[in-house]
Amino acid sequence: MALLLRRTDESDLPIEVIGVRPDRLRGMPPAEIGRFPIRHGNRTVPLAEVFQIKGDPSDERIDFEGNLRNVHRIGAQMSAGRIVVDGCTGWHLAAQMSGGTIEVSGDAGDWVGAEMTNGHVSICGSVGDLVGASYPGSRRGMTNGTILVGGSAGAEIGRSMRRGTIAIGGACGDHAGLGMIAGTILVFGSCGRYPGAEMRRGTIGLFGGGPVPLLPTFRRAGRFRPQFLALIERELRRTGFAGVDWPSGKLDLYHGDLLSLGKGEIWTREGGGLA
Amino acid sequence: MIPIVVDTFAEAFPMTAARAILTADTPAWAETAARTMSGYATSVIACDAEAALERILDPAETPDGRPGCSVLVFAFSRDALEKSLTNRVGQCVMTCPTSACYNGLPVAEKSIVVGGRLRYFGDGWQISKWIGERRYWRIPVMDGEFLCEEAFGTVKGVAGGNLIVMGNDPSRTLAATESAVQAIRARCRDVILPFPGGIARSGSKVGSKYRALRASTNTAFAPMLRGVVTTDLPAEATCAYEIVIDGLTMEAVERATAVGVQTAAGQPGVLGVTAGNYGGNLGPFHIRLLDVLDRYGEPV
Amino acid sequence: MxxxxxxxxxxxxxxxxxxxxxxxxxxxxxxxxxxxxxxxxxxxxxxxxxxxGNRRGDGPEAWIHGEPANFDEAVERAAILLAGASCPLVIGLQECTTEGHRAAVELAESIGGGLEVPGVSATILSLQSVGEVTCTLGEIQNRADFVLIWRADPVRTHPRLFSRHVLEPRSDFLPGGRNDRFLAVVDIRETTTLKEADLAIPMDEGAEVEALWLLRALVKGIAIEAEQIAGVALKDWQALVERFRAARYGAILYDGRSNGLSVRGIHSLVRELNERTRFVVMPLHSGGNGVGARNVLTWRTGLPGAVRFVEGQGPLSSDAGLPSATAADAVLVVSGNPMVMDNEPTTEVRRKIPRVLLTGNQEPHPQAAEVVIRTAAFGIETSGTVYRMDGVPLPLRAVVASRFPTVEAVLRSIEHRVRERRA
Incomplete structure (x- = not known):
């Protein structure tokens, strides 16, 4: 039986549920879970002050319900288990997580999966900026794992990511894959300006069709049908990333960013090159 | 005359095995890759590995959805297998137009590195991709890129399973043995028949009068030596063919043996079906023909 | 003295x-x-x-809900508001001495709130990701034989910059003054500064990043296939790069309000130029003491742009923290323009949040905030330390006395009342 946390009030003040994760709460007696300290504004309060608590996390599953837009850091640093969110969450969802799965039925804020090292995150709605990104001053964003977003995403997704996969069903904002070290970003909607700026290695697939505003430090290689994409498609379908239009024909390949190593690649639909 | 299944056993031994899934844009090129990479791989007596096409795969069965083939490769140790598979994939699959090469066994601790070695052919332009739990290397080549999985799972397989078909008319004996090969290939998974067309005509025994040789002709089944050496051939037999079976599991080899024996024994001109063994000294696995027929043979 | x-x-x-x-x-x-x-x-x-333009402020020293109030009442009211909040935010701080900044940090800590200096995040982020090769204005004055003004109009916004620091001064290294220096200007429109340039490059609007990436590529010797980038012929960009290469000491100055990738691009360009010759970069900041605020925040908390204090924790970064714009339940706007918050999309949300405004404005709007407290005008009626855009601290002296207390004094009074209420 899962642990159910239902938020009942409507206040807009930030709530940070640091440590409220299946691997941490499993085996904790109910009273102790109720006393578990979380942050509410500038105060530390017991979990039970903000959430109605039902069930127990013995099966390593936590369900969140209610108004969660200002509930931040859900699943942050989680290493195992499963979190299911019915609704929309705040910032830092799955940040620095190292394992387990998180599913969100609605939207999520900025920093989804920032600096995560492994695990699987899927969000049905849209997300904010800096998905899988590095925090300021940090050298690396996500180093492994998968982030699947059904809706659209904001700016600087995958900033300095080192490995792992980000797939966005809708559009994404500017600077996707900024300073990317390696890994895979796939965007099925339109894409903002300067994707792949300063990327070293890695793959950015921009499959929304239409022109893509590439920097002058990207060079076109030609039109190909990449085998590896079929494997990624199969894997993402297996993990439930559905409803997107996978490109079936040939794709245009661009190499860059020549300013930083230049071993990155951007794939666009046929004729989707420079804007 | 009813052909006799001799109450004897085939003597098999353990070998490390891997499975390569080869795909290409067309079934023909996939098969070309498979046949080329399993060339010169009949017997570890003198080859670095034993390998053969296991099965033609439907596009739906392959990792990238293209036509494909699976190839099983057997060698005496994981190190030897790694070396052999890397060489074979590198020289025979990577070179083959439109091909890609994937691992066809679960990857556990006991895996070998293939793509992870071939990647250096990319001269620094190779690209690694982790997809799911597996790592792939993309190596730039002249028709695009060669995709090869980093690591291949291995199992302890069984090699040297065999049966010998004996008859009095060479062409009918060969036809009977061919039927057995066809039946095994059609009905059995996880096994390969590494000899030409699945058949060895120069079956061997362990040892030789010459010290340098580890094996020499199986005199007991060489009909022209009847009278000068002890023979295992029936009195009228003038011809014998051997099918050697390597499999991923003991059961797979036993099943294939049963199918082969049963099919061959039902063919005209077959005087007897037996198996090669070396007095139990060569390998730890004994496959008794009557026993496997009993267990896996189809009711007549 | x-x-x-x-x-x-x-x-x-x-x-x-x-x-x-x-x-x-x-x-x-x-x-x-x-x-x-x-x-x-x-x-x-x-x-x-x-x-x-400085005039002695008339009228009440404070207002509460638009009604005149005395200083003590207003401070008391502000303390109640801020101490009672779960998520207060201190914002502004540009028109304030470093002494005031210190008081603001201490107040933020005592109320468990956030502290934000608006409008500097791009510079800080690029500093944190690619670094900043910089110097003082004195060094540019003495050594820079090449100056690039990137999308800024200092002749209009910093009128004495060229004469005092950048272009005209003579030095041991540049005895000819202006004649020994080369001025290049890149901008998207005809500016006054562009007219003074030895090499003027007017480029297309919105193409800054392309242009910077192109320059970086040319500096690194990477061949670019396009004939024209950002509306400028490739050969004109190449001419600029030749000037980069010819420089013994180059300086690139850009608008401190720039944001996004261009700041990162400029800082990276300067770093890359240093592989060949000496180059420095400096953002042209506007007036006030925003640079001082960053300095104080950094030395007091380790975090330059935005910080928040939470019970039982050290200062936490809020650059990557929480959406403070919507999260506050009380806001203290420190000195200057209450509109600092109105250039953000969250205005509507913020308007509903109770506010305390400290202002040196001579004619403040009594209803600009729930509590409005008047302070001595920054820069004229205040003494203290201020930071020049190159990070050099300078002493500021009040040349006229004020009827009103300094920002520092008001903040200390509020903090004192907060502590009294807690005790």
Missing amino acids: DPSRTVDDRRIWPDSVCTACGCLCDDIVVKVKGDRILEAQGACSIGEGHFL
Whole structure:
């Protein structure tokens, strides 16, 4: 039986549920879970002050319900288990997580999966900026794992990511894959300006069709049908990333960013090159 | 005359095995890759590995959805297998137009590195991709890129399973043995028949009068030596063919043996079906023909 | 020590610092009669307006809900509001001495709140990701034989920058002054500065990043296939790069309000240029003391742009923290323009949040906030330390007395009341 946390009030003040994760709460007696300290504004309060608590996390599953837009850091640093969110969450969802799965039925804020090292995150709605990104001053964003977003995403997704996969069903904002070290970003909607700026290695697939505003430090290689994409498609379908239009024909390949190593690649639909 | 299944056993031994899934844009090129990479791989007596096409795969069965083939490769140790598979994939699959090469066994601790070695052919332009739990290397080549999985799972397989078909008319004996090969290939998974067309005509025994040789002709089944050496051939037999079976599991080899024996024994001109063994000294696995027929043979 | 002297009925302040722009010219001679400034000798037109526009503030010292109130009532009210909040935010801080900044950090800590200096995040982020090769204006003055102004119009916004620091001064290294220096200007429109350039490159609007990436590529010797980038022929960009290469000491100055990738691009370009020759970069900041705020925040908390204090925790970064814009339940706007928050998309949300405003404005709007407390005008009625845009601290002296307390004093009073209420 899962642990159910239902938020009942409507206040807009930030709530940070640091440590409220299946691997941490499993085996904790109910009273102790109720006393578990979380942050509410500038105060530390017991979990039970903000959430109605039902069930127990013995099966390593936590369900969140209610108004969660200002509930931040859900699943942050989680290493195992499963979190299911019915609704929309705040910032830092799955940040620095190292394992387990998180599913969100609605939207999520900025920093989804920032600096995560492994695990699987899927969000049905849209997300904010800096998905899988590095925090300021940090050298690396996500180093492994998968982030699947059904809706659209904001700016600087995958900033300095080192490995792992980000797939966005809708559009994404500017600077996707900024300073990317390696890994895979796939965007099925339109894409903002300067994707792949300063990327070293890695793959950015921009499959929304239409022109893509590439920097002058990207060079076109030609039109190909990449085998590896079929494997990624199969894997993402297996993990439930559905409803997107996978490109079936040939794709245009661009190499860059020549300013930083230049071993990155951007794939666009046929004729989707420079804007 | 009813052909006799001799109450004897085939003597098999353990070998490390891997499975390569080869795909290409067309079934023909996939098969070309498979046949080329399993060339010169009949017997570890003198080859670095034993390998053969296991099965033609439907596009739906392959990792990238293209036509494909699976190839099983057997060698005496994981190190030897790694070396052999890397060489074979590198020289025979990577070179083959439109091909890609994937691992066809679960990857556990006991895996070998293939793509992870071939990647250096990319001269620094190779690209690694982790997809799911597996790592792939993309190596730039002249028709695009060669995709090869980093690591291949291995199992302890069984090699040297065999049966010998004996008859009095060479062409009918060969036809009977061919039927057995066809039946095994059609009905059995996880096994390969590494000899030409699945058949060895120069079956061997362990040892030789010459010290340098580890094996020499199986005199007991060489009909022209009847009278000068002890023979295992029936009195009228003038011809014998051997099918050697390597499999991923003991059961797979036993099943294939049963199918082969049963099919061959039902063919005209077959005087007897037996198996090669070396007095139990060569390998730890004994496959008794009557026993496997009993267990896996189809009711007549 | 009071450096002023009195001639007849006039008080003369030598070497006064002008806070009207980021140059912080410290050679202004201000002549004062009573509480009126008569003359600001040496000041540019902006500086003159800054000094001569100062008027003694009339009317109440504070308002609560638009009603006049005395200072103590207003401080008490502000303390109640801020101490009672679960998520208070202190914002503004540009028009404030570093002494005021310190008081603001301490207040934020005592109320468990956030502290934000608006409008500097792009510079900080690029500093944190690619670094900053920089120097003081004095070094540019003495050494820079090549200056690139990137999308800024200092002739208009920092009128004395060229004459005092960047272009005209003669030095041992550049005895010819302006003649020994090369000025390149890149901008998207015809600016006054562009007209002064030895090499002027007017480029297309919105193509800054492409242009910077192109320049970086050319500097690194990477071949670019396009004939034209950002509306400028490739050969013109190449001419600029030749100038980069010819420079013995180059300086790139850009608008401190720039954001996004262009700041990162400029800082990276300068770093890459240093592989060949000496190059520095400097953002041209506007007036006030935003640079001081960053410095104080960094030395007090380790975090330059935004910070928040949470019970039982050290200062936490809020650059990557929480959406503070929507999260606050009380806001203290420190000195200056209450509109600092109105250029953000979250205005509507923020308007509903109770606010306390500290302002040195001579005619503040009584209903600009729930509590409005008047302070001495920054730069004229306040003494303390201010930071020039190159990070050099300068002493600021009040040249006229004020009826109102300084920002620092108000913040300390509020903090005192907060502590009293807690005890």
